[in-house]
């Protein structure tokens with residue numbers, strides 16, 4: 001039985017990999033159609049065509065869509081349901097270089113790799129015959145195939161199956177998660193329509209070694225979250241020949257970079273598991289032309305992982321960091337200025353700068369207090385202009401709104417405005433507080449103890465790669481949501497999250513993924529033995545126990 005399932009998953013993995021489905025291309029539509037077609041051929045969905053349908057991404061220029069397949073067990077009345085998700089898009093293939101035409105043909109690619117220059121580890125894996133290479137095979141066509149094959153096998157004996165499954169094969173996970181974000185409201189609708197009692201959300205995205213030589217296979221209960229703390233930096237312009245008259249925004253921006261980038265002080269911790277430290281994704285000044293004038297404004301933002309802190313806490317932390325960086329810079333500038341004055345024989349006076357950091361919400365209050373309705377009107381007009389411009393993405397939209405707001409302010413002195421750029425991925429911390437959380441932790445712990453520890457399977461708390469798992473819930477703490485809404489320009493207009501539905505869904509999450517290496521690299525590869533022979537059993541048993 002296990003052998004047959006493994007075979008099925010192998011074939012399906014190769015088939016789905018062969019359909020190129022790079023995020024942001026029409027290939028995402030092709031793969032959704034293929035997944036739908038495979039389900040349609042299954043006996044169960046021929047008898048129940050109403051249980052299989054597409055969920056379109058609203059207003060998507062490419063017409064992308066996700067596939068929803070619903071299985072209703074017939075053993076006895078049981079409204080319990082598990083939500084299963086898997087993403088069907090992949091990252092691009094240009095990293096394969098000359099081998100790009102073979103990126104989605106695992107068997108041919110392995111032949112080509114034999115003549116390629118590879119690191120020792122990759123070569124060893126290639127020659128072992130225990131790995132399949134190819135774009136998306138590991139992230140995550142294999143995981144999608146696993147869920148599809150389990151669904152097929154369950155539906156072959158639908159009278160013997162108790163409980164319900166709702167499987168969403170989602171698009172755009174590697175991009176803006178528009179697939180999952182359009183599926184969440186659909187899950188809520190289904191819950192009301194069918195009376196489903198959702199138990200958990202299970203994903204089968206990849207799981208990789210955590211360090212070189214790590215052979216542990218991880219099952220993750222919960223997931224890391226992500227915020228993008230951003231800073232609009234306003235200095236004071238000066239002529240290059242008279243720099244102490246001004247405050248270079250690049251200098252200030254770099255001071256913030258130096259303080260926050262890669263600083264473990266800002267890493268978030270829960271249950272003894274830490275996130276990676278913040279890393280910069282953008283830093284630039286906003287001066288258009290060349291001239292010997294120091295740039296007045298600039299901006300920078302960071303990728304910031306969370307395990308426990310909400311948006312309000314992260315904002316407080318990074319604002320304190322920016323303030324510290326600003327103050328240190330002012331102190332240092334004063335020292336340098338004193339040295340310069342002495343060396344030049346001119347009188348020294350203290351520089352006029354004060355370290356000031358405001359949040360977007362604080363700036364908004366000040367500007368509205370000063371300018372009243374007129375300020376709101378300017379912001380509204382600017383918002384509509386930006387929304388109409390297809391070249392403005394969510395990050396740039398947020399920046400332009402901060403800039404517009406700051407330009408309305410009569411205060412022209414140096415200041416740092418802290419805000420959030422989209423996207424936002426809430427972390428899911430499965431503490432074990434609610435009955436559903438307790439049950440999930442217990443079921444997985446028991447399965448590992450009884451059977452899977454011998455396969456080196458271990459449970460951890462936070463899936464470490466940003467994924468759609470984040471959208472299974474949202475913080476219910478009003479101060480967390482307020483901090484986000486008030487400090488992320490474009491929230492609800494340019495950037496829409498179904499927050500209410502996420503809060504209603506409120507599910508603990510688990511990822512049981514195939515094992516492999518180098519996701520998002522051209523050496524992406526799937527280890528066959530664990531992925532095909534062990535994972536499917538673990539996924540299946542987890543589902544069945546959760547439905548009991």
Ligand SMILES: [Zn+2]
Pocket residue numbers: 087139140173205206
């Ligand atoms: Zn993935």
